[in-house]
Amino acid sequence: xxxxxxxxxxxxxxxxxVARNRLIFVMALFSLGFLTxxxxxxxxxxxxxxxxxxxxxxxxxxxLLMARADxxxxxxxxxxxxxxxxxxxxxxxxxxTSPEELAPRVAAIFPDMSEEKAFxxxxxxxxxxxxxxxxxxxxxxxxxxxxxxxxxxxxxEKRIYPQGRLLSHILGSVDIDNKxxxxxxxxxxxxxxxxxxxxxxxxxxxxxxxxxxxxxxLATYKEMFSAIGAAGIILDVTTGEVLAxxxxxxxxxxxxxxxxxxxxxxxxxxxxxxxxxxxxTFTLASAxxxxxxxxxxRYDATKPVRVANFTIHDDHPKSRxxxxxxxxxxxSNIGTLKIAQDIGVERxxxxxxxxxxxxKSDIEVYEKSTPLLPRQWGPTELATTAxxxxxxxxxxxxxxxxAAMVNGGRLIPAxxxxxxxxxxxxxxxxxxxxxxxxxxxxxxxxxxxLVVEYGTGKNxxxxxxxxxxxxxxxxxxxxxxxxxxxxxxxxxSVFPIDKPKYLxxxxxxxxxxxxxxxxxxxxxxxxxxxxxxxxKRVGPLMGVMPRKEDEMYFKDLMLxxxxxx
Amino acid sequence: MIKVFAAFAIxxxxxxxxxxxxxxxxxxxxxxxxxxxxxxxxxxxxxIKVLKAExxxxxxxxxxxxxxxxxxxxxxxxxxxxxxxxxxLTVRDNVQxxxxxxxxxxxxxxxxxxxxxxxxxxxxxxxxxxLPKVEKSATQKAENRKLEQRQQESRQQSLYDRxxxxxxx
Numbered sequence: 001x002x003x004x005x006x007x008x009x010x011x012x013x014x015x016x017x018v019a020r021n022r023l024i025f026v027m028a029l030f031s032l033g034f035l036t037x038x039x040x041x042x043x044x045x046x047x048x049x050x051x052x053x054x055x056x057x058x059x060x061x062x063x064l065l066m067a068r069a070d071x072x073x074x075x076x077x078x079x080x081x082x083x084x085x086x087x088x089x090x091x092x093x094x095x096x097t098s099p100e101e102l103a104p105r106v107a108a109i110f111p112d113m114s115e116e117k118a119f120x121x122x123x124x125x126x127x128x129x130x131x132x133x134x135x136x137x138x139x140x141x142x143x144x145x146x147x148x149x150x151x152x153x154x155x156x157e158k159r160i161y162p163q164g165r166l167l168s169h170i171l172g173s174v175d176i177d178n179k180x181x182x183x184x185x186x187x188x189x190x191x192x193x194x195x196x197x198x199x200x201x202x203x204x205x206x207x208x209x210x211x212x213x214x215x216x217x218l219a220t221y222k223e224m225f226s227a228i229g230a231a232g233i234i235l236d237v238t239t240g241e242v243l244a245x246x247x248x249x250x251x252x253x254x255x256x257x258x259x260x261x262x263x264x265x266x267x268x269x270x271x272x273x274x275x276x277x278x279x280x281t282f283t284l285a286s287a288x289x290x291x292x293x294x295x296x297x298r299y300d301a302t303k304p305v306r307v308a309n310f311t312i313h314d315d316h317p318k319s320r321x322x323x324x325x326x327x328x329x330x331x332s333n334i335g336t337l338k339i340a341q342d343i344g345v346e347r348x349x350x351x352x353x354x355x356x357x358x359x360k361s362d363i364e365v366y367e368k369s370t371p372l373l374p375r376q377w378g379p380t381e382l383a384t385t386a387x388x389x390x391x392x393x394x395x396x397x398x399x400x401x402x403a404a405m406v407n408g409g410r411l412i413p414a415x416x417x418x419x420x421x422x423x424x425x426x427x428x429x430x431x432x433x434x435x436x437x438x439x440x441x442x443x444x445x446x447x448x449x450l451v452v453e454y455g456t457g458k459n460x461x462x463x464x465x466x467x468x469x470x471x472x473x474x475x476x477x478x479x480x481x482x483x484x485x486x487x488x489x490x491x492x493s494v495f496p497i498d499k500p501k502y503l504x505x506x507x508x509x510x511x512x513x514x515x516x517x518x519x520x521x522x523x524x525x526x527x528x529x530x531x532x533x534x535x536k537r538v539g540p541l542m543g544v545m546p547r548k549e550d551e552m553y554f555k556d557l558m559l560x561x562x563x564x565x
Numbered sequence: 566m567i568k569v570f571a572a573f574a575i576x577x578x579x580x581x582x583x584x585x586x587x588x589x590x591x592x593x594x595x596x597x598x599x600x601x602x603x604x605x606x607x608x609x610x611x612x613i614k615v616l617k618a619e620x621x622x623x624x625x626x627x628x629x630x631x632x633x634x635x636x637x638x639x640x641x642x643x644x645x646x647x648x649x650x651x652x653x654l655t656v657r658d659n660v661q662x663x664x665x666x667x668x669x670x671x672x673x674x675x676x677x678x679x680x681x682x683x684x685x686x687x688x689x690x691x692x693x694x695x696l697p698k699v700e701k702s703a704t705q706k707a708e709n710r711k712l713e714q715r716q717q718e719s720r721q722q723s724l725y726d727r728x729x730x731x732x733x734x
Contacts, residue, residue: 064614077624078621209626212627536643539644
């Protein structure tokens with residue numbers, strides 16, 4: 001079959017041409033549109049491949065959001081945690097049963113709630129009243145069994161301190177609405193309530209085992225000597241980490257009311273005390289570092305000295321000339337003040353300032369006090385501060401200072417946060433300011449060792465460990481005067497003294513004499529045995545190896561002046 | 566021609582619609598499952614938190630000491646009982662100490678019992694481990710050999726399995 005060639009001519013031809021052209025135009029438009037689509041499709045699919053299209057974005061949250069993050073000790077033991085605890089409330093508008101009928105059934109569930117009290121709570125006029133907070137799962141079940149829509153259980157978060165009173169002064173506490181009132185809880189509040197850090201606990205430098213040992217020994221000796229208070233601290237002298245910090249009396253942080261009276265303050269950080277002979281460590285280190293005295297120098301301690309209007313005695317009088325190690329070992333006030341007089345006021349002030357004794361410590365709590373300093377620095381103040389009177393600092397100041405005396409001369413600010421072990425190695429090298437030379441620090445270590453071996457700290461001796469320390473028995477200032485019967489007995493000790501690692505400070509506030517100590521209340525009789533006990537228990541726990549032999553320096557030097565002991 | 570093409574297009578549309586619906590439903594199901602699992606995870610985490618708190622409460626040093634005193638016939642160690650190293654315990658003066666970190670020991674792997682050790686490759690240790698040779702009957706030996714073979718097989722099997730499992734992942 002042959003195709004027929006149709007041809008329209010004339011006026012019709014023009015009309016067909018127009019229609020065709022229009023068609024082609026529309027076709028071209030459509031083609032262009034589709035072409036753009038194809039180009040876009042290819043470019044998206046091939047050139048701009050979007051990887052995220054293959055993954056479904058995570059919109060379901062599996063992280064447990066708590067109002068406050070946990071606090072753990074250096075080994076990860078939980079010290080504070082938030083738990084969801086159900087609470088029971090009553091909404092009277094929704095009650096289906098009368099309060100008279102409901103009261104006995106509700107009271108039966110809670111053993112500590114009387115029927116009258118339950119009735120009073122249930123017949124409230126307020127729209128929403130709490131009946132009981134922190135229910136056990138069984139109690140929730142029993143409430144649900146009653147089945148009244150007016151009894152509403154809802155989850156609230158409660159801060160739990162599993163260790164009880166053990167860390168009350170460090171952690172502080174929170175109130176019923178989880179608002180912190182003191183301690184680390186208050187200092188790190190912003191970090192603890194940060195939702196993005198909800199699952200990363202705050203790791204403290206505290207070791208719960210050491211904390212327990214310290215707390216227990218303090219409690220035992222506080223009871224034994226009927227002291228009004230006791231305080232102690234264990235410090236890592238190489239890093240400045242506080243391993244244990246305890247102050248008695250303490251409070252239960254689970255009880256939301258917090259510390260009740262001034263006696264429950266944190267004595268280690270808030271208590272300003274004239275700490276007595278512990279300060280002789282600083283005076284002597286300053287003298288040795290400034291090359292004012294040498295170890296063989298001798299001072300006249302035959303009779304009490306008058307400075308301004310005061311007569312200064314020795315507590316353990318030897319009534320003879322003493323050389324420098326003897327002054328320290330027998331804790332001679334007279335010798336020390338004479339050394340201080342040789343140092344001079346300016347250098348003494350500069351040294352105390354360098355040790356941070358004039359300012360608040362940097363430790364991470366808000367409750368810490370500024371040292372009480374003498375109003376002016378005259379000859380009297382120079383003499384008294386030399387042996388720790390007339391200047392009141394917190395025990396932490398003394399502990400940090402003594403740590404610097406023994407660790408090679410570096411003053412490392414005490415911290416409550418765990419330092420990463422790997423970092424701590426490098427950090428401890430450059431962190432901290434050099435306050436005395438390593439050589440002076442070496443001498444101080446040996447002098448402290450002598451005190452425990454032969455001097456006032458004999459009772460702190462522990463078989464197998466090399467312990468160094470300095471006792472301090474300071475008469476308490478009461479109402480502007482001094483009262484002989486009220487003393488602060490303290491001992492700051494370091495072990496192992498040949499390679500210092502741990503510093504143990506313990507203090508008893510107003511110990512009373514007992515028969516076993518011949519009614520003596522000096523630190524050597526009251527606190528020294530306690531520190532000995534603490535070291536005996538802490539040493540093996542922290543892997544400090546006992547030593548067989550004690551190496552003693554300057555022992556011969558001490559005998560130069562012919563001691564009659 | 567056009568009819569065939571249209572039929573094909575319609576079929577394609579139907580199939581793709583069905584598969585899209587199917588896919589969507591499957592995704593929805595999976596998401597629902599995921600939500601369930603997430604809720605379960607949250608619940609479990611909460612429970613774990615409670616258990617951890619309870620663990621901390623039950624392992625308080627004070628409680629452990631009390632329980633230890635009541636149930637264990639143990640006293641606290643004295644410093645005399647701790648020795649820094651072996652030299653403190655012996656009167657011999659030619660004690661040589663090997664400095665080896667405690668955690669440097671080889672991983673303990675399951676081994677054959679000493680009685681089945683045939684030969685020790687290391688000549689040094691051969692001198693030391695002079696195991697008494699036990700006379701065995703022929704049947705016992707054959708049994709032992711079989712047992713060994715089976716053990717070896719099972720070991721190879723397990724290794725093969727493990728490789729397969731690894732490849733599968």
